[in-house]
Amino acid sequence: MVNVESYQLFLDFELPNYTGSVKIEYSDCDEKLALDCEGLEIHFVKPSVSWIMENQKLVLHGVESKGTLEIGFSGKVAKDALVGIYTAFYENGSIVTTQFEPIYARRLFPCIDHPAYKAKFKLVVSVNEALKVISNMPCSVEKSGNKLVYTFEETPPMSTYLLYLGIGDFTELESGTKPKLILACVKGRESKTNYPLKTGVSVLEFFECYFGIPYPLPKLHFVAVPGTAAGGMENWGAITFGEVYLLADENSPVEQKINCVYIIAHEVAHQWFGDLVTMKWWDDLWLNESFATLMGFKAMQALKPEWEPFSVFVQEEMKFGLLEDSLSTTHPIQAKVNEAHEIEGIFDAISYSKGASVLRMLEAYLGEDAFRRGVNLYLRTHAYSNAEGKHFWGALSQVTSSDVGSLAEEWISKAGYPVLLIEVQANKMKIRQERFSLATSPSETWKVPLTMEVNSKTKSVLLRKEEEVLEFEDEISSFKLNLNRTGFYRVYYSSLDKLSELNAIEKAALLTITSTLRFLAEFRFLSIWMWQGVTLTKKSFYLF
Template sequence: MEIETYRISLMIDENLSEYEGLENIKMKVKDEKIVLNSVDIDVKEISVNGEPVKFSMNKEKEELNLEGIYRGELDVQVKFRAKVGQTLMGMYQAGSSEHKMISTQFESTGARRSFPCVDNPGYKAVFYVSLTIPEEYEAISNMPVEATEKNGKFRKVSFKPTPRMSTYLLYMGVAKFTQFSRKFHDMEIILAGPKGTLGEPDKPIKFAEESVRYYEDYFGIKYALPKMHLISVPEFGAGAMENWGAITFREVLLLVNSNTSTSTMRRIGEVIAHEIAHQWFGDLVTMKWWNDLWLNESFATFMAFKVMDHDHPEWDMWGDFLLSETTGAMMGDSLEQSHPIDADVKDPNDVAQIFDEISYGKGASILRMIEAYVGQENFRKGISRYLREHSYGNAKGSDLWTAIEKESRTSVTSVMEAWIKRMGYPVIEVSGKDNKISLKQKQFRLNGTTTDQIWPVPVTALGKNGKISILLDTASKEVDVDGFIKLNVDQTGFYRVNYSDNLFENIKSNLSKISKYDRFGIISDLFANTLSGNITLAKYLERVSGFFSETEYIVVQEIASQLGVLNNLFHDRKDLEEISKKFYRNQLSRLGEKKKGEDGNISILRGSISNYLAVLDNDYAKDISRDFNRFENLDPDISGAVAVAYAVSTNDLEGIMGMFRSTKGDENKLKLIAAMGRITGKSNLDKIMGLIKSGEIKKQDSIRFYSSAIVPWENRDFILESLKQIVEGLDEIFVGTGYTSSYLESAIPLIGMKNKAGLDTVLPKITRPTTEKGIKKGTELLAIYQKMLDKNKL
């Protein structure tokens, strides 16, 4: 079967709650059945080349089956009716009573919830879309408007045909929009959102311009469409979505104003760059099947950081990459319940389970490793070749490796195939002295088990004369390095390192000779080896304390985060608490008060450290919580810490709720929702659950509260008692995503450390396809943490 075109005409009622649809699908078939995907759509009639045909629905398989065998060129016409959904998938109610909006989210299988189609990324087609809407509303789709036609109290908006693309990239939005437009070269960049919801337009549009300029130069291929919308969506399950020419974002990722923190501003730039990378890598060239989803997401993640580093070098985006992408990926991939980058996806409904740190962070980190292996220019030429050869079509991961291999004349395929087909990664144990070191690799797992799996590892080593590179493709190897200092230079490799005692001491004496990324890597590996039991907590604290006077953002942030995790695990270890408080206090003293024009990393770090200290030190929390009454006028980099401090020092839910109701803007509201999670007491927590149920806390933001509320020891019993209700709510809101599973992965270890027996009773009641993976990973983490606690008892 080959799909040529979809002509989709929807007539939406005046309440934006239901619609009637008429579509014509042109296709070519060769003696086969016609099967369309359809979910919760009331199909009225189907005809083929003008002749009515019988059809039946298989709800379990989400398939609409036409009776008979067909051949030749066909025009399949479908008349149907459907409701605008309440969940955040398909075509759904995305606004509020004040700002009504319909929006769509079709990745991965949401298109079938809006119109019958062959909902498969390998079946590209040209889309002709027309929307008949109440006259006071406007409509946005992938392409510019071609014509409008008044029809009583309604008007029909018809859009120009799209390029050939997959169903999951189609977009349809209806609202009373505010739109800001700017011409960029021969295209138009438009910021849009429901009236009254947008902030200052200059920064998001500037980020988009920077990204388009960079990608056109990097790929050597012009942006394909005449316009690009950046659309702010009030209720949105995903963070953002790369619909070709009509990119959607959560409000917080486009809303820029005086309350936008430095970290959020960077996040806005990075997410815009990520989604625009998809306009080439994912939209222009699309994976053939969902097993290569990682190729889209990893590449867009990697390229976004390249853009931001190029245009904003002062932000140290590669440091953020290591903190946000590589660290999480290495954590997830050190579990037995991980999965290969190239995951086995038989059913497209299973794809939600692989929208995770492996598909994004690990894949992006492997691309960074391969770029370092073949060289930046060879890597760029390979990407450009891949895009040119497969434009407007579909491709596999192997097509990309082939293109890079041809351009670099380096053995890329054998290395990449090993890294994407295999789950996990190695730890390299380093020993020796003088000029000869011994390298031994084995699989790294946090639970202490290992395998005899061998990876082809592009290893870099730093000596007194600079960097050397080797491919470690055996279990062990001896290497000559004149004046060896450190393995994995600038942390470009995706592997752990465990140094012998003498080599670790040697590193400490050479800290001035290694980069901040290297120092970050040493700390990161140290913590991982502690969690896995390779070294004791006492040795960890002894070694990490040698870095307590560190001043680089990325290193300080990593130490602060590690101490935060340890205090969550060892909630009654006063020695650990005192060590942590001393580190946090000394760092805050070093950072001092905010200065005009200071480095953004200093400002972010001050807020982060303040947050950690407020949770541990009630006197400090009381001190800074005095500023809570002017929350909206505080430095946005510190206001989140002040909200948390107010919560832990007062337990005053009414005060936080009052501020939540009076404040505007998603970013401030999210800070207050996180602070609500620090409130204790069943009656208080019940009230917050009521805010979620009533919609006062947005559906999309409910998970922010649940993630925060699981951390305080006192709240874990409440979360356990509410876990079935929480899971059902998340499944309903975030249908077709991996959010529920991800939440359980983080919640289960914390619940289990307080009430393992109660957890064991509840888990069977919430096990289902949407939760199974998270439950397995969470249970594995619980065992790892418990083993660590037992091993390091005082």
């Protein structure tokens, strides 16, 4: 496999057009090198080798095994796209911005547009003097005629989809020093920048402490992009946000502030889990996004506990995941990606909502401190390189001396989830599991990391069979299962006589007969009044 060590990229803009050249330092190449290249015109290749454009690839023949190639090219900024390099319009003008995930860096310059091919990037950009340029690293600026030349510091090794380029008449506001946090927005939006800046500083401090690793770059931009419904993109050192999600102030509605804090935390978490350590291939995109989703709520819990973030998680992420995963259209969390163009059609709410819920379940079973130590080990071991899901499970296994991989595999490789039916008599608790489904489904069992409180004492149990009986020292006088609603499963209670007091998170998950019918009605499933032989009538029905 060819190794790309660096890209030295020069771009000269006369908007909407640009010309450029890229010097690619490489090694371990055979005589043929194929570079991803879409919508670009190639002008030259140095040293001179034969080349051809074929299926959106620049294929070069007779290449040395090691050396530097220089390729001249030109392109155009798109006006009717939201990926690649494109124009984002607003009421008083426009900016140029980029969205390269998953396979669109090739629309800016010829490259190996694959997450496993990490390289260093050295970027030089020439623009008209009225414009500012933002990229992943800090820069110096010099005037050359009627143009400004922005020379950016070299990045650490990173994947092509994390490169960023923004050009426009930005207003920039700063906060913090190590790292410097900069919010860039279009003119007229300045009044709603202080809140996200203040939030960003706090979120960075939280994750530096949680991960035990300082933020790896000297600066971090928050770029508010107009005219997009996208939430955010974790470009390393230059995160883009839809401005409707990022910009807020103290007087904004609580829901808007929740969205602001969450999306900042989600994308900043990626600066470590996704950018510092990057998936080797798109099969593990679900893990990237699920982890950032969980971390977003974890950071929000630390910063804004009065919002009860994990009640929000249960009501929004988990509730939606449980519903989708109970339908005939469900599928496993992890999907095989053969070609990069398949990515955007494969990953959905099950991949992300269920994925985040499963990670939270594993964290609760292993313990928060053990989970955090496993995350730290994973990040330190694979920093500035690529990893697979198995490496993450391996790190968790190493710090807990348990086989986390086989447990995780059970939840990510098959569709659906169980409902636990509980019977209590004297000092014994019988637990029977079956698949919860609103459609006909085969009988299945899971390894269920079960948390419970019995007679005011907490206990964790790994259920492995369809039916198990747990025996306790004393008669069971009070109990509840699935503490803090951390497990991605439901619990069926036919009686609440001995149920322990529920906290706010647990109450958020309770479905009685009335709320169950309302829940189904919301999603147009009122015709489904049966679940595995339990008729939803006026009799007592308690489903968590």
